[in-house]
Amino acid sequence: MPVARRELRTIDARVRAGTDGSEASPDAELARQDRANQDLIRLHESIAGLLAARQQWREAYAHLRSALDLLQRDREAPEVPEQFRREVDQLRREHAEACEQSIRDSLTDSYNRRYLDQRLVSLLTEQNIGSDGLSVALVDLDWFKQVNDDYGHLTGDRVLKRVAKLLRVDLPDDAFCARYGGEEFVLVLPGLDDAAALRIAEAARARVAEFPWHTIVANLRVTVSIGLAESSPPPPPPDDTHSPAMTPAERQLLRADDLLYAAKRAGRNAVAYCEGGTVRLAGDADNRRLDPSQLAM
Structure with a gap:
Protein backbone atom coordinates (compact mmCIF):
# COMPACT_ATOMS: atom_id res chain seq x y z
CA MET A 1 0.00 0.00 0.00
CA ILE A 103 -9.26 -2.78 7.45
CA ARG A 104 -12.98 -3.55 7.76
CA ASP A 105 -14.69 -6.72 8.95
CA SER A 106 -16.78 -7.90 6.01
CA LEU A 107 -19.73 -9.08 8.13
CA THR A 108 -20.22 -6.28 10.66
CA ASP A 109 -18.47 -3.35 8.91
CA SER A 110 -16.57 -2.73 12.14
CA TYR A 111 -12.81 -2.37 11.94
CA ASN A 112 -10.98 -5.70 11.84
CA ARG A 113 -8.32 -7.22 14.08
CA ARG A 114 -5.53 -5.98 11.84
CA TYR A 115 -6.61 -2.36 12.22
CA LEU A 116 -7.18 -2.81 15.96
CA ASP A 117 -3.67 -4.12 16.55
CA GLN A 118 -2.02 -1.36 14.52
CA ARG A 119 -4.11 1.50 15.87
CA LEU A 120 -3.93 0.40 19.50
CA VAL A 121 -0.13 0.28 19.37
CA SER A 122 -0.11 3.74 17.79
CA LEU A 123 -2.47 5.18 20.41
CA LEU A 124 -0.51 3.71 23.30
CA THR A 125 2.67 5.21 21.85
CA GLU A 126 0.96 8.60 21.64
CA GLN A 127 -0.27 8.17 25.22
CA ASN A 128 3.29 7.71 26.43
CA ILE A 129 4.13 11.04 24.83
CA GLY A 130 1.01 12.95 25.87
CA SER A 131 -1.38 12.92 28.81
CA ASP A 132 -4.61 11.69 27.18
CA GLY A 133 -6.27 8.63 28.63
CA LEU A 134 -6.91 5.44 26.69
CA SER A 135 -9.49 2.88 27.83
CA VAL A 136 -10.26 -0.43 26.16
CA ALA A 137 -13.59 -2.24 26.53
CA LEU A 138 -13.69 -5.92 25.56
CA VAL A 139 -17.27 -6.91 24.66
CA ASP A 140 -18.56 -10.48 24.43
CA LEU A 141 -22.07 -11.63 23.49
CA ASP A 142 -23.64 -13.73 26.24
CA TRP A 143 -24.71 -17.27 25.33
CA PHE A 144 -24.06 -16.63 21.64
CA LYS A 145 -23.43 -20.30 20.88
CA GLN A 146 -26.95 -21.01 22.09
CA VAL A 147 -28.29 -18.35 19.71
CA ASN A 148 -26.58 -20.12 16.80
CA ASP A 149 -27.76 -23.53 18.00
CA ASP A 150 -31.38 -22.47 18.57
CA TYR A 151 -31.93 -20.09 15.66
CA GLY A 152 -29.23 -20.91 13.12
CA HIS A 153 -26.10 -19.16 11.92
CA LEU A 154 -27.93 -16.76 9.60
CA THR A 155 -29.77 -15.38 12.61
CA GLY A 156 -26.48 -15.35 14.49
CA ASP A 157 -24.96 -13.21 11.73
CA ARG A 158 -27.88 -10.78 11.92
CA VAL A 159 -27.36 -10.52 15.66
CA LEU A 160 -23.64 -9.78 15.22
CA LYS A 161 -24.38 -7.06 12.67
CA ARG A 162 -26.96 -5.44 14.94
CA VAL A 163 -24.75 -5.60 18.03
CA ALA A 164 -21.91 -3.96 16.09
CA LYS A 165 -24.22 -1.12 15.04
CA LEU A 166 -25.46 -0.65 18.61
CA LEU A 167 -21.90 -0.54 19.95
CA ARG A 168 -20.97 2.20 17.48
CA VAL A 169 -23.84 4.50 18.48
CA ASP A 170 -22.70 7.80 20.05
CA LEU A 171 -19.00 6.89 20.11
CA PRO A 172 -16.74 9.97 20.37
CA ASP A 173 -14.99 11.06 17.19
CA ASP A 174 -11.64 9.43 18.01
CA ALA A 175 -13.14 6.22 19.42
CA PHE A 176 -13.83 3.14 17.31
CA CYS A 177 -15.29 -0.36 17.42
CA ALA A 178 -13.39 -3.38 16.10
CA ARG A 179 -14.33 -7.02 15.79
CA TYR A 180 -11.86 -8.94 17.92
CA GLY A 181 -12.92 -12.37 16.72
CA GLY A 182 -16.06 -14.52 16.72
CA GLU A 183 -18.61 -12.83 18.97
CA GLU A 184 -16.10 -10.48 20.62
CA PHE A 185 -15.70 -6.77 19.91
CA VAL A 186 -13.39 -4.09 21.28
CA LEU A 187 -14.27 -0.47 21.94
CA VAL A 188 -11.16 1.71 21.93
CA LEU A 189 -11.80 4.97 23.79
CA PRO A 190 -8.92 7.47 23.57
CA GLY A 191 -8.84 10.89 25.17
CA LEU A 192 -11.35 10.07 27.94
CA ASP A 193 -11.01 9.81 31.68
CA ASP A 194 -12.08 6.59 33.39
CA ALA A 195 -15.53 7.90 34.38
CA ALA A 196 -16.40 8.95 30.83
CA ALA A 197 -15.20 5.63 29.42
CA LEU A 198 -17.31 3.78 31.99
CA ARG A 199 -20.41 5.75 31.00
CA ILE A 200 -19.90 4.83 27.34
CA ALA A 201 -19.36 1.14 28.13
CA GLU A 202 -22.44 0.95 30.38
CA ALA A 203 -24.56 2.81 27.81
CA ALA A 204 -23.47 0.31 25.13
CA ARG A 205 -24.37 -2.64 27.37
CA ALA A 206 -27.80 -1.17 28.16
CA ARG A 207 -28.45 -0.38 24.50
CA VAL A 208 -27.91 -4.01 23.53
CA ALA A 209 -30.03 -5.33 26.41
CA GLU A 210 -32.92 -2.98 25.61
CA PHE A 211 -33.01 -3.58 21.86
CA PRO A 212 -36.27 -5.31 20.69
CA TRP A 213 -34.61 -8.53 19.61
CA HIS A 214 -38.00 -10.20 19.13
CA THR A 215 -38.30 -8.19 15.89
CA ILE A 216 -35.57 -10.42 14.47
CA VAL A 217 -36.78 -13.74 15.92
CA ALA A 218 -39.58 -14.38 18.39
CA ASN A 219 -38.38 -14.86 21.99
CA LEU A 220 -34.80 -13.90 21.10
CA ARG A 221 -32.89 -12.10 23.84
CA VAL A 222 -29.32 -10.83 23.52
CA THR A 223 -27.05 -9.28 26.13
CA VAL A 224 -23.34 -8.53 26.34
CA SER A 225 -20.72 -8.61 29.07
CA ILE A 226 -17.93 -6.03 29.05
CA GLY A 227 -14.52 -5.77 30.66
CA LEU A 228 -13.25 -2.19 30.79
CA ALA A 229 -9.50 -1.69 31.23
CA GLU A 230 -8.78 1.87 32.30
CA SER A 231 -6.30 4.21 30.70
CA SER A 232 -3.29 3.65 32.95
CA PRO A 233 -2.79 -0.06 33.71
CA PRO A 234 -0.36 -0.74 36.56
CA PRO A 235 3.06 -2.22 35.78
CA PRO A 236 3.38 -6.02 36.01
CA PRO A 237 4.30 -7.42 39.43
CA PRO A 238 8.01 -8.25 39.96
CA ASP A 239 7.39 -12.00 40.03
CA ASP A 240 5.40 -11.99 36.76
CA THR A 241 7.53 -13.86 34.21
CA HIS A 242 5.10 -13.43 31.30
CA SER A 243 3.86 -9.84 31.33
CA PRO A 244 7.29 -8.21 30.82
CA ALA A 245 7.48 -9.84 27.38
CA MET A 246 4.04 -8.50 26.43
CA THR A 247 3.46 -5.23 24.62
CA PRO A 248 1.42 -2.50 26.36
CA ALA A 249 -1.43 -3.20 23.93
CA GLU A 250 -1.42 -6.92 24.75
CA ARG A 251 -1.25 -6.18 28.47
CA GLN A 252 -4.24 -3.84 28.35
CA LEU A 253 -6.31 -6.29 26.31
CA LEU A 254 -5.41 -9.03 28.79
CA ARG A 255 -6.62 -6.89 31.68
CA ALA A 256 -9.84 -6.18 29.79
CA ASP A 257 -10.22 -9.93 29.26
CA ASP A 258 -9.77 -10.60 32.99
CA LEU A 259 -12.45 -8.02 33.78
CA LEU A 260 -14.74 -9.49 31.13
CA TYR A 261 -14.38 -12.86 32.85
CA ALA A 262 -15.35 -11.21 36.15
CA ALA A 263 -18.50 -9.80 34.51
CA LYS A 264 -19.37 -13.26 33.19
CA ARG A 265 -18.85 -14.86 36.60
CA ALA A 266 -21.07 -12.20 38.18
CA GLY A 267 -24.07 -13.21 36.05
CA ARG A 268 -23.36 -11.63 32.63
CA ASN A 269 -25.04 -8.56 31.13
CA ALA A 270 -22.68 -6.34 33.13
CA VAL A 271 -19.66 -4.05 32.82
CA ALA A 272 -16.73 -4.91 35.08
CA TYR A 273 -14.01 -2.36 35.77
CA CYS A 274 -11.25 -1.75 38.29
CA GLU A 275 -11.38 1.07 40.83
CA GLY A 276 -8.59 1.54 43.32
CA GLY A 277 -7.38 -2.01 42.74
CA THR A 278 -10.84 -3.50 43.35
CA VAL A 279 -13.10 -5.02 40.69
CA ARG A 280 -16.51 -3.34 40.51
CA LEU A 281 -19.63 -3.74 38.39
CA ALA A 282 -21.27 -0.71 36.77
CA GLY A 283 -24.86 0.48 37.07
CA ASP A 284 -27.56 -1.76 38.49
CA ALA A 285 -25.18 -4.72 38.49
CA ASP A 286 -23.14 -3.08 41.27
CA ASN A 287 -25.20 -4.86 43.94
CA ARG A 288 -24.38 -8.32 42.59
CA ARG A 289 -22.03 -10.58 44.48
CA LEU A 290 -18.60 -10.94 42.93
CA ASP A 291 -16.37 -13.97 43.29
CA PRO A 292 -14.00 -13.09 46.19
CA SER A 293 -11.04 -14.36 44.17
CA GLN A 294 -11.74 -11.68 41.55
CA LEU A 295 -12.21 -8.69 43.83
CA ALA A 296 -8.59 -7.55 43.62
CA MET A 297 -6.48 -6.86 40.53
Missing part, protein backbone atom coordinates in the same frame (compact mmCIF):
# COMPACT_ATOMS: atom_id res chain seq x y z
CA PRO A 2 2.78 2.56 0.70
CA VAL A 3 4.12 1.82 -2.81
CA ALA A 4 0.74 2.63 -4.34
CA ARG A 5 0.57 5.88 -2.37
CA ARG A 6 4.02 6.93 -3.59
CA GLU A 7 3.02 6.17 -7.17
CA LEU A 8 -0.14 8.26 -6.82
CA ARG A 9 1.92 11.21 -5.58
CA THR A 10 4.40 10.73 -8.44
CA ILE A 11 1.65 10.72 -11.05
CA ASP A 12 0.00 13.78 -9.51
CA ALA A 13 3.29 15.68 -9.57
CA ARG A 14 4.00 14.77 -13.16
CA VAL A 15 0.50 15.59 -14.39
CA ARG A 16 0.61 18.94 -12.59
CA ALA A 17 4.10 19.64 -13.91
CA GLY A 18 2.76 19.32 -17.44
CA THR A 19 -0.11 21.78 -16.90
CA ASP A 20 1.70 24.83 -15.50
CA GLY A 21 1.32 26.83 -18.71
CA SER A 22 4.95 26.46 -19.83
CA GLU A 23 5.95 25.37 -23.30
CA ALA A 24 7.70 22.02 -23.60
CA SER A 25 9.60 20.58 -26.53
CA PRO A 26 7.90 17.71 -28.40
CA ASP A 27 10.55 15.27 -27.19
CA ALA A 28 10.21 16.42 -23.57
CA GLU A 29 6.42 16.20 -23.77
CA LEU A 30 6.62 12.69 -25.21
CA ALA A 31 9.02 11.62 -22.48
CA ARG A 32 6.75 13.08 -19.80
CA GLN A 33 3.74 11.27 -21.24
CA ASP A 34 5.70 8.03 -21.35
CA ARG A 35 6.72 8.38 -17.67
CA ALA A 36 3.14 9.11 -16.66
CA ASN A 37 2.01 6.08 -18.67
CA GLN A 38 4.48 3.83 -16.84
CA ASP A 39 3.39 5.27 -13.49
CA LEU A 40 -0.24 4.41 -14.25
CA ILE A 41 0.72 0.88 -15.26
CA ARG A 42 2.55 0.34 -11.95
CA LEU A 43 -0.38 1.75 -9.98
CA HIS A 44 -2.87 -0.52 -11.77
CA GLU A 45 -0.64 -3.50 -10.98
CA SER A 46 -0.30 -2.44 -7.32
CA ILE A 47 -4.07 -2.17 -6.83
CA ALA A 48 -4.57 -5.46 -8.68
CA GLY A 49 -2.20 -7.15 -6.22
CA LEU A 50 -4.10 -5.74 -3.25
CA LEU A 51 -7.45 -6.91 -4.65
CA ALA A 52 -6.07 -10.34 -5.53
CA ALA A 53 -4.81 -10.76 -1.96
CA ARG A 54 -8.43 -10.36 -0.85
CA GLN A 55 -9.57 -12.81 -3.58
CA GLN A 56 -11.47 -10.10 -5.46
CA TRP A 57 -10.43 -11.65 -8.76
CA ARG A 58 -12.83 -9.80 -11.06
CA GLU A 59 -11.73 -6.36 -9.86
CA ALA A 60 -8.06 -7.41 -9.92
CA TYR A 61 -8.43 -8.61 -13.51
CA ALA A 62 -9.98 -5.27 -14.52
CA HIS A 63 -6.92 -3.41 -13.26
CA LEU A 64 -4.53 -5.83 -14.97
CA ARG A 65 -6.53 -5.37 -18.18
CA SER A 66 -6.14 -1.60 -17.84
CA ALA A 67 -2.38 -2.01 -17.36
CA LEU A 68 -2.18 -4.13 -20.52
CA ASP A 69 -4.21 -1.58 -22.48
CA LEU A 70 -1.82 1.16 -21.39
CA LEU A 71 1.15 -0.89 -22.59
CA GLN A 72 -0.44 -1.23 -26.02
CA ARG A 73 -1.66 2.38 -26.27
CA ASP A 74 -0.32 4.62 -29.02
CA ARG A 75 2.35 6.93 -27.53
CA GLU A 76 0.93 9.85 -29.51
CA ALA A 77 -2.57 9.73 -28.00
CA PRO A 78 -3.96 13.29 -28.26
CA GLU A 79 -5.99 13.17 -25.04
CA VAL A 80 -2.93 13.39 -22.76
CA PRO A 81 -2.69 14.84 -20.12
CA GLU A 82 -6.43 15.43 -19.43
CA GLN A 83 -7.15 11.72 -19.74
CA PHE A 84 -4.37 10.97 -17.26
CA ARG A 85 -5.84 13.42 -14.77
CA ARG A 86 -9.26 11.76 -14.97
CA GLU A 87 -7.73 8.32 -14.62
CA VAL A 88 -5.60 9.39 -11.65
CA ASP A 89 -8.73 10.71 -9.92
CA GLN A 90 -10.55 7.44 -10.52
CA LEU A 91 -7.59 5.39 -9.32
CA ARG A 92 -7.29 7.56 -6.22
CA ARG A 93 -10.92 6.81 -5.34
CA GLU A 94 -10.51 3.08 -5.99
CA HIS A 95 -7.28 3.02 -4.00
CA ALA A 96 -8.95 4.74 -1.02
CA GLU A 97 -11.88 2.31 -1.17
CA ALA A 98 -9.53 -0.68 -1.33
CA CYS A 99 -7.55 0.61 1.66
CA GLU A 100 -10.75 1.10 3.68
CA GLN A 101 -12.07 -2.36 2.79
CA SER A 102 -8.78 -3.96 3.83
